[in-house]
Amino acid sequence: MRKLPLAAALTALMLCSAVHAKEHDDKDKKDKPDDKAEAALIKPQSSESEGSVSVEGKRVDYKAVAGTLVLHGSGDKEDEPQISMFYTAYFKKGVEAGKRPITFIYNGGPGSATVWLHMGAFGPKRVVTSDDSHTPAAPYGLVNNDYSLLDASDLVFIDAPGAGFSRLIAHDDDKGKRDEQMKDRRKSTYSVDGDGHAFAQFITQFLSRYGRWNSPKYLFGESYGTTRSAVVSNILENEDSVDLNGVILLSQILSFDNSIDGPQFNPGVDAPYITALPTFAATAFYHRKLPQQPAQLEPFLREVEQFAIGDYAQALMAGSRLDAGRKQAVAEKLHQYTGLPTDYLLRANLRVTGGMFEHQLQNDGGLTTGRLDSRFSGPSLDPMAKDSEYDPQSSAISSAYVAAFNDYVRKQLKFGENMNYRLFADVDHWDFAHKAPGVEGEALQQSTNVMPDLATAMKTNPNLKVLLNGGYYDLATPYFAADYEMHHLPIPDALQANITYAWYPSGHMVYANQDSLKMLHDNVAKFIGETDNVKR
Template identity: 40%
Template sequence: MMRSGLAAGLLLATSSLAVAQDKSPRPSKTNAEAQRDAVEAGYANAPIEEREERSKGSVTVAGKRLPYTATAGTLTLRDLEGKPTASMFYTAYTLDGTKPGTKRPVTFFYNGGPGSPSFWLHMGSFAPVRLQTGNPEFIRPAPYDVAPNPYTLLDKTDMVFLDAIGAGYSRPLGDMKPSAFYGVDEDADAFAKAILRYATKFGRWNSPKFLFGESYGTLRSGALAYQLQDRGMALNGVVLFSSIMNYGYRQPGLDQVYINYLPSYAATAWYHNRLPNRPADVATAVQQAREFATGAYMSALAKGQDISAAERDQVAQRMSELTGLSADFIKRANLRVDLARFQKELLRDQRRVVGRFDSRYMGTDADAAGERPETDVSSDAISGAFIGSFQDYLTHRLGYATEMPYRLSARDAPGWTWNWKHDAPNRGGQQNNPNTAIDLAAAMRANPYLQVLSMNGWYDMATPFFGTENDLGHMMLEPSQRPNLRFAYYPGGHMIYLNPEALVTMKRDLSDWYDRAVAVARSGTPPVTPSVAASEGPVSGPN
């Protein structure tokens, strides 16, 4: 029977009160004692002993049948003395016949949040099964269509989907406080321990190893790539999917966030046909916005309130042509259009708003005159389907049964507070607003074979692609290292894989990239990969 860590916290609080009343010293409880108390109190808790539930499946990729073993289980994290500190839940897919010591690649997937479990990537992207999605519209209620995924990456790599501590079925153990895991560096440390444990337990130290993070998971990947390397695990590759690696530019009063968003506004206005001179493709609209953002727009914002009326009018007019908003609205916003205002304003004459995670989605608010959307329609449209299909799949197809609640976010746990401080390597210093592109750059300099692929959706308004280009473009890599960083763009939002057409292209690009990354490590001579652009200049995927 598995029990919750909440009981341990309540019992420890009661014990502390008793100590305060009688002033007599009492020894602190061990993990085992706290675990036992939780069991006796009737709470469901994560197991200290690692658990595994295995099942068999198969999927056909490019006409070839791939039999695999799915494992839903837990990894026990321990400190240097061997004390268990947390239980991390995972789901792994390994090609049948894979043995310890194999040279077959393995990839570790995770979502972001911070504090999100990995079921979004698990059910939507490259696992052997996938929730079927289509056009940017509300997914109908149950029954949901979960089917074998012909675009799975299983033909290239085994896959391990990891849930952050406090999310899903992952929990602190015994007397460990959530604060030991809820922070930039604390979270990266937990994932590093889990990956090291998985490699040791299943004999994967000699396998090519990859990280695949989405959203805040990309910030984690920057820190994690460096931490793993610092602990003796050199990676072959890192996939940055819908990235946010730098929270510094989001501080109030800074203008970089408006520069970062402008090309995303242009892409969204192009998609919804709101541009007065609409280019033939979204890539052209985006490139026009890029050039304006780093030229006249950046210059205008830098002048602050001292900008001349003539320059303000000129910049507002050009912004209007690029974003579909009126020049008057832009001037009233001081040339600085917040995301929520853009979402509300673009289609206001139609009484519609656009989504944040995916601006292709449209919705309606009760108040069409409001300043910001009442909800994110792109999140509402898919959440029920992803949550419901995963819960059914995990319990009834993978056979993982527990009385614990599956937390949709660690933010739902008592005492949620995230420590945003980050100790960057080398001369990075301590950051109050983390930028782990510094960590990733340090890992790439130390490991000249480390390949990085940045995958971006044109219509992602949560983590705008131009911000990613800016962050990765300031890693200050040497010319010889820059070909190891590559970019790709797709017609989708934050969860690009919702678009099945984009999924086809992404699978092709990832297959080529995995082949390249493995070949680089084996020969030291990277082959040409035409479908994914090198970092010398971002190029577009399909329109």
């Protein structure tokens, strides 16, 4: 996945599974009303059920709705159904809906279903996976989620267009016109801005359908979902007049120039190497690959962070002006912090990408280090390669999530019979061009950066609060890169106080570690409780 042009590498960056099970559309069935059940999605569908969950010892009774909302076009196409978006909503019973917080939750991709956050983090049921090793094959365990977020908020899990049971709609009887419709749908939807408007339209339609306009409102996005949240928050605030109470970000990336997956295709941009270094150090610490093992992780990381933004950043900024003696000294310090050989670091010109690090750290034992969660390891596919060629963490847990949700949605939520649940939409040609707030004319053709969107939402709603969560062992979206972005938002200094930070000894999917899941739940529940403006 790493030997790609920059745009393709960035497309691959945010997948919550490095194993992208592409489901190319059958050309004769067209994305596909491939059976009567899917063809029926041109109209809203829903299936209701009831259940209860025990959250940290307290019972929560709920109503569940699994269904779809149909999004329409704009202008002369406002009566034309274009997207059927699947959701699963959980509503706590016995409470006043108008005062009950509601949180809209989605994974990233772009184009990922939201099975990960649903079955791993906040839904009432949680799939059991191994903490840092490959989960054995089926049958998988599905248990009460002691850390479901239903104690603090009603929940709406949303699948991106084309993923899960969500579908793009082409409904013309003429095959040629239907083909053109589907082509237009992909072009307008599979983009930063098209995706953002689809989610914003879904949210406003949901608020109307379920009478939740006066509820405290939150967005929760993971991975590319954080990119989406920045865009959607600005659309809701400044196009739809929907003030949000909070935006909750997990494993953030707002500026794709900060990706450690692609800086070799972007020479002259050294920030990714600087901000990934603490995660390299955390990973080497976990696998005991450091020349001198520190006693504790977090004090060690604070030391590495200071080196990263100090001597290391200065060395990289010097470029070809860096003298040999200083370069040797920096390489030796990097060896102390990463465990990588000094000569390897010198040959890499002090610049190691994520794929290089994942392949090299444990290569002496024939192992590749995980990307989404660097606590994981797996046999290297090619010990002589330059980069890692797969993600051991994705391979370790994806099957459990997919099997558990497919079983759960049909047997307990009573939805999806005779339908195919797609883990990912077919978004090979995702358009990363983005028109930032205030930009006139066409979207700029540049690396995606939605920091201005979040900043605009915060400035136009100065009461908006943000909670940033990240894992120390996340090599897909390193925590220090997220920290860097937040401290470079173009907002007044006073609004920095609206941002709260929380870091966890886990990876990209923080909740894959049960202790971190508890901490994540407690932090998010506290954040909602402090910002929902409900008088108690």
